[in-house]
Amino acid sequence: MLAYTYVEHGKFELRDKPRPVLRDARDAIVRVTLASICTSDLHIKHGSVPRAVPGITVGHEMVGIVDEVGEAVTAVRPGDRVTVNVETFCGDCFFCRNGWVNNCTDPEGGWALGCRIDGGQAEYVRVPYADQGLNRIPDGVTDRQALFVGDVLATGYWAARIAEIHPGDTVLILGAGPTGLCTLQCVQLLQPGRIIVCDRDPGRLAFVRAHAPQVLAVPPEGLPEVVRANSRHGGADAVLEVAGSPDTFRLAWECARPNAVVTVVALYDEPQTLPLPRMYGKNLTFKTGGVDGCHCGEILDLIAAGRLDTTPLITHTFPLREIDRAYDLFEHHRDGVLKVAIECGNADATK
Numbered sequence: 001m002l003a004y005t006y007v008e009h010g011k012f013e014l015r016d017k018p019r020p021v022l023r024d025a026r027d028a029i030v031r032v033t034l035a036s037i038c039t040s041d042l043h044i045k046h047g048s049v050p051r052a053v054p055g056i057t058v059g060h061e062m063v064g065i066v067d068e069v070g071e072a073v074t075a076v077r078p079g080d081r082v083t084v085n086v087e088t089f090c091g092d093c094f095f096c097r098n099g100w101v102n103n104c105t106d107p108e109g110g111w112a113l114g115c116r117i118d119g120g121q122a123e124y125v126r127v128p129y130a131d132q133g134l135n136r137i138p139d140g141v142t143d144r145q146a147l148f149v150g151d152v153l154a155t156g157y158w159a160a161r162i163a164e165i166h167p168g169d170t171v172l173i174l175g176a177g178p179t180g181l182c183t184l185q186c187v188q189l190l191q192p193g194r195i196i197v198c199d200r201d202p203g204r205l206a207f208v209r210a211h212a213p214q215v216l217a218v219p220p221e222g223l224p225e226v227v228r229a230n231s232r233h234g235g236a237d238a239v240l241e242v243a244g245s246p247d248t249f250r251l252a253w254e255c256a257r258p259n260a261v262v263t264v265v266a267l268y269d270e271p272q273t274l275p276l277p278r279m280y281g282k283n284l285t286f287k288t289g290g291v292d293g294c295h296c297g298e299i300l301d302l303i304a305a306g307r308l309d310t311t312p313l314i315t316h317t318f319p320l321r322e323i324d325r326a327y328d329l330f331e332h333h334r335d336g337v338l339k340v341a342i343e344c345g346n347a348d349a350t351k
């Protein structure tokens with residue numbers, strides 16, 4: 001089968017690999033119909049994820065059709081259309097029982113697919129702990145609608161949940177890339193009084209204005225003043241940092257009101273520093289990621305009900321054989337790209 005492979009630092013390559021096989025009674029083999037490229041894949045390529053294993057198939061954002069299951073799998077069966085969770089989690093350890101599945105203690109727990117074990121930018125993928133890692137796609141929900149459920153949309157949903165947002169709050173989202181846009185949709189479900197989205201890219205701000213005209217979309221220049229003018233208590237009640245730069249890290253705590261919650265979802269290339277003497281007295285609560293992606297069933301129900309729709313984020317589609325072109329487009333932010341869909345099989349991705 002074709003599989004996009006992490007060869008070495010700075011190099012991915014489309015290779016022919018053996019089709020994966022069941023290794024455990026709790027495994028499933030999924031025929032991938034549609035996959036996507038994530039910024040975390042670029043972090044692997046450029047050495048920002050030291051635990052990534054050379055030789056693995058990359059990709060952790062995908063949907064497909066169950067091809068084979070181990071004898072202990074009960075939640076799905078061959079022929080089911082499914083989303084694949086970015087995280088592997090056993091469901092039984094201390095962290096899983098508390099909903100902290102990103103910290104699952106299983107050797108393949110946490111973010112493993114496309115990082116430490118073979119992922120899904122391929123024709124087939126093996127999914128450990130399939131009862132936890134796969135969710136059936138409801139009838140009437142397309143592959144494209146479900147594509148981001150297991151990763152970027154799960155991240156936005158988790159970020160909104162832990163940000164302690166209340167009706168009437170002023171919420172600041174830093175970053176209007178794919179994760180920021182998914183976070184925006186999930187924050188809207190919580191009915192805050194005002195949402196401010198900040199990004200330096202005029203095209204992304206235009207996208208926010210076109211798809212969420214009630215949201216205030218602004219560049220970073222003068223942002224603290226804008227936030228104060230649109231909040232009741234001198235700053236945002238909740239800040240979600242989704243961009244991942246030193247400037248946005250600073251803006252996150254600067255724009256928060258005293259006693260606010262700052263949720264850091266972004267992955268940084270370098271360590272960030274909190275200037276605690278300058279922050280003294282703000283009494284901020286920081287919450288940091290990775291995502292605990294264990295609410296995919298709820299997200300699929302919201303999609304089926306028409307309350308979430310991330311299909312506008314898919315700006316380009318390529319076949320798997322042209323994935324090098326897709327990566328080049330995505331990495332260099334050409335042609336207004338937000339997310340790229342990769343057609344990995346012969347199945348009709350509109351079904």
